[in-house]
Structure formats: structure tokens, C-alpha cells
Amino acid sequence: MDPLPLLQNLIRCPSVTPADAGAMAVLEAALEPLGFTFTRLRFGEIENLFARRGSEGPHLCFAGHTDVVPPGDLGGWTADPFGADVRDGVVYGRGATDMKGGVAAWIAAIASLPRDLPGSLSLLITGDEEGPATDGTVKVLEWMQANGQIPDMCVVGEPTSKAVLGDTIKIGRRGSMNVAIAIHGVQGHTAYPQRADNPIHRLVRVLHTLTATPLDQGSEWFEATTLQVSSFDVGNPATNVIPPVARARLNIRFNDLHSSVSLTRHIRDVLEEEGARYELDVSCSGESFLTQPGAFVAALQAATRQAAGVEPKLDTGGGTSDARFIARYCPVAELGAVGATMHKSDESTPVEELRALSRLYAAVIAALLPARAFA
Template sequence: MSTTDPVENLQRLIRCPSVTPAEGGALSALEAMLLPLGFKVDRVVSTEDGTPDIENLYARLGNDGPHLMFAGHTDVVPVGDEGAWTHPPFAAEIVDGIMYGRGAVDMKGGIACFAAAVARHIENHGAPKGSVSFLITGDEEGPGINGTIKLLQWAHEKGERWDACLVGEPTNPDQLGDMIKIGRRGSVSGKVVVHGVQGHVAYPHLADNPLRAAIAMAGALMDPPFDHGTDEFQPSNMEVTTIDTGNPATNVLPSKVTFAFNIRFNDIWTAESLMAEITRRLDNAAAKSDLRPGRQPARYDLTWAERPSHVFLTRNNRLLDSLNAAIEKSTGRTPKLSTTGGTSDARFIKDYCPVVEFGLVGQTMHMVDENVPVADLEALTRIYQAFIARWFADAGA
């Protein structure tokens, strides 16, 4: 079976049920694609107390620079109600030019295409004059603890250095060539526990309803806006995601209420400055709530989620120019440079080298009947081929 065919590559990967944290055979399938091309492949198991062990893969072709990394993940989200699928989620069936299966676009498809592109480059031109590596995790859809971040550390300690990275996440909203992700907003999450005094609703003066303070405090986080955005980023957006008292009674004032929040923030802020602003807003609302006239400031505890995601923006002309040129050559479109969407493993990679993201159309990711047009697999492979050739040429390799 030839690695030059992205359709066959993707079928082999989809047929591996690699739902996080299971490897499911997907890394073995990728290893079987890369070894005949001359890659040296390492399978690295990362561990941490309280989390499942995760198997990852690092493969490199070449020993010299310049060094281009392709990064991604073979783990996929659960299929949900399998009976709701029109086609079995791990069968990789092709019907009317569409391949169905979990991971088709997020993101086994990108891996299949890049492997095919490298194989075609080798077949047509020989190995690149430099190095190409695959950094593939099995933990992107999970906690993200034993995946990319630890694999990067492992590789760096082994002496690996990279000049640029392309992440094959599905970045295009409607059609191939729409969008390159050149950065990501940061993300901070927290939980607030507001304390009160339990009591009877008919005697509120003997109690202290924490919901009154919690409503004011949650409102203070969402209004006024934190900013109005920048040239490169959307406005920072705060959302309260849950409010809970654990109180089933309608005639009892609860003793405490808990609410959680998440904010996606732009480069006006750092995680640290944003956390300070959130704390300031909570303190002011706890002390000045119009819903608690005459009361002392509400007592509350604030707990931050571990490891906030930091905002970043990539401005690397060689990387962007090479990818832009490849996309325009293959599709005739000029992609939008965007920082929209959620976080990705690029947030870890940016500490080691410039990184951008470009892959398939993401409209069906995580959905029932996730699918990809076969024609898009061939088109993305051609884009990746052109990118590889252009990037190494621009590097003077």
C-alpha cells in the first residue's frame, strides 16, 4: 500500500478506534506509512499521576537543517450515539465521493495528506535538503497533559530543534484556501464560591442569600466588555458557564453558590494582567452589590484552573509566504490570516518555533457522520506538496 495516496492513508487511520486516551492502532498505522520513507520513528509514552498514560509518536527524516515540523493528533472524540450515524464511525466508507468516519477532518485527514505529500516529494525530488518531522499526540482531545507539551519537552531534551511548524488542524470554514490560523486567543478559566448564611426565605434578615452577590459578581465579569479587540484579534469574551447552589428547595436560602467562567482573550492582556482584572471586578461587586444593601462585602473563594492558555501571534514571513503561495497556486484563493476559534496545541509549539495552522474544512468535526470529500484530500495533499517544496526552497536548502 502506497503512502502517496491520502485516501488510503486516511482509511487506514480512521479504521483505528483511537478515542482518547486509546492509541487504537492509529500511531502504528502512521508508523507503517513513515518507516518505508526513511523516517526514524520513536513511540513515547507520557505519564502523570491522576491522568491516563498517553502514547505519542515522533518521527524525523534527515539530520540537518532547515527543519520543518508537522504536528497533529490521532486521538478523536467519542462517537456519541453510534446508532445515529448513517455510516459506521470507524469504517471509513466512501459514498458519492464522501468519506465518513470519526477523525476524518479532526484531524486524521490532515495527517494522511501531509504523509502523502512527503511521500510524493520524496518520489519526485528525493528527500528534502534538510529535515522533516512528525510530532503526533494521542491526547489533544483529552486533558492535554501527556501529549504535545511533554512530547515537545522530550524531543527538545534529545536535541531536536525546529525552524517552523505547520499544524494540520481543520482551519477552513467553507472551502480549502479560506483561512490560515496565525495565532490563537488565550484562555483563562476559574470557579467562584460565594458564601452566605442558610435560612428561611420568609426571614431573609436572619440569613444571607449568596445568590444576590453571585448574580452581581457574575454580571460584573461580563459587563462592561474587557476591550474592543485589536487589528489581529477579536474582542476578549467572558462567559459564565454554570451557576449551581445544589439547593432543591424553594423555601430555603442556600448557604453557598458556585459559578464558573471562561474568558478568551486577545493580546491586550496577559494571563496575569487578566486574572488581576477579574479579581478586581469580583472584589468591587462583592463589596458594592445593589442587591445586598447594608451588608458587609460578600465572602467568596476564587480558584483558577491550572495552566491558562497564553495568547500568541505568529509573524514569520518565510513560513507564511510559503504557505500562502502554496494555497494560491493550488486553489487560486488568498487565505484570510485569522486568530479566531478555540485553543489548539499550537499554544505549546509556539514556545519552540514559529507555528501556523492549516488543514481541511472543519464543518463536520465532532459531529455525527463526520466526513470529508475525497477531492479535498487530494487538494490538500497538493497544497502540502507545494508548501514543502516552497518552504525548503525559500530556506535555501
């Protein structure tokens, strides 16, 4: 199967989160002739799809998403964002790289392989990866666990490659947490500071303490944890008034030396040391995770060398992905297209690279399914 027509059909579904716009129906039509049975899973506004062929182990799952970010300023596009036009050997459209191309390539890879492969193949496809990620993969996994469908291993088709196809396999991701701090003082006149308590001064000292010393120097597989102040707000229009409250927001990208709990404790300790009245609000979109290199990762590397002719680097950089949810259930790694144009105007992928990705995925499937355990 050529993945290009399937990708074009998917791109022509304007599935900007949370809209499905027919994308799951396109996948069902492609998977049914390949012997898959599927279950449509709707949570809230989100359409999700679980499809499986076979009932025996080993069970290999492919995880991906059909939702896309908005096209943005159309003036930056030279092609229709949802037209899937091919020009000079390149297919253009939102999702061409992230990651309808990966989904199409994986299904085409399955079609190219014998039906009598050992074990089982499944796909976990969500429409909520680019959005809040509350009604997508995380809930499908809960359904899979309740129904005995948790795989032995999973490949996520995010566009991980940096310069050439197959040069990077992600075996983990940093955690991410957002922190909101409000320090309360006593409002007063700037000419009489002894009668007030300036919360700005207190917040500046807190932020200096939090940013002056690195949280760590990195670990074996992760770069150093970063803490960035993303906002500092007082909302004070007057020049002669000490405000009653000062607020800041932080974003922390953390490695496997920390957890959201330990980092929250650290921030609270700094606030307590300042002795101020404060409010602290923390939200964590995902803890850090690592799939330790072993048989599963080695098989992925070997298949990539064979099919792509490159030595893949094992990496944990970048933002978050739905692999953070899958890692709670089974070994997971991410391998996909070159991500140079994802989320950009004129998002695109070369047609031959798309076909090469499908061949790479066929090699991955053939390498992983004969194995009995990769945990």
C-alpha cells in the same frame, strides 16, 4: 502516494482518546519506507510519535493527532464510524476531517517530493489532542527540546478551511480559562434577612460587574475577549431559606491584550470590592498566541495560492489547539481541510479534496524547506 488508503487504515483504528488502537503503528509503517526514523513516546496512557528525516536545517515539523472524539449516537450515522467506507466519492469515518485526513495528506505529500530536499522534515503526532492534552504534544515538545529536536517552524494540520480548501490559515488562537467562584454568606430565614447574609445577592452583583462592561474591543489580529457565565448554582431545595453559599462558573476566551494572570487579577479585584468571603479557582488551558506575519506566513500564503487557487485569510478564531504549546518554541501556523463535518455524525471528507490537500501540503513543504530562517 494516494492518501486515501492511508487515511482508511487510520480511520479503521478506533483511537478514541486515550486509546491508540494501532494508529501509531500504521504511521510507522507508512513513514519507514520514506526514510524516517521514529521514536515512540508514551506518557501515562498516551502513545505519541516523533519521526524525522534529515539532520540539517531548516527543520520543518508537521504536528497532528490520531486520537478522535467518540462517535456519539450511532443512530445519526449512515456509515460505520470506523469503517472508512467510500460512497459517491466521499470517505466516511471518525477522524476523516479532524484530523487523520490531514496526517495522511501530509505523509502522501512527502512521498510525492524528491528525497534530496534541503533541510529536515519531522512529524509530531500525539494521541492526546482531543483529551486533557497533558500527556501529548506538551510533553513531546519537552522531550524534543531535551534532545535537540526543536524545529525552525511548524505547520499544524487542523481543519482550518471554512468554505473551500485553503481559504483560511490560522496564525494564532485565543486563550481559554475556566473560573469557579464560590461566595459564602450566612444561612438564615428569608423572613429575617437582617439575620443572614445572602450570598446570591453578592454573586449577582459580582457577575453583573464582570459582564456589564466589555473587557476590550479586540486587537489587530483578534476579536474581542468574551466572558460567559456557564453555570450558576445554589443547590437550595427550600423557598424560605437563604443558602450559605452560591457558586458560578465562567469561561473566558481572551485575546493578546490579556493573560490568564491579568484576568484573574481583574476577577479578584471585583470580588474584593464586593467585600464577600469567597473562593476562586482558575484553570487556564492555554494562553493566547500570535505568529506575527512575516516570511514564514508569507510562504504559506504563496504556496496556498499556487496549489489551491485561493487567497487565504489569516485568522485567529475558533477554540484552542495544540499550536498553543508549539508557539512557545517556534513559529507555528495551522492549515488544513474544510472542517464542516468535524465531530459530527457522518464525519467525512471528499476523496478529491483529500488529494488536493496533499498537493497543497507538497507545495507548502517545497516552499518552506529552501528557506534558511523564518523566525
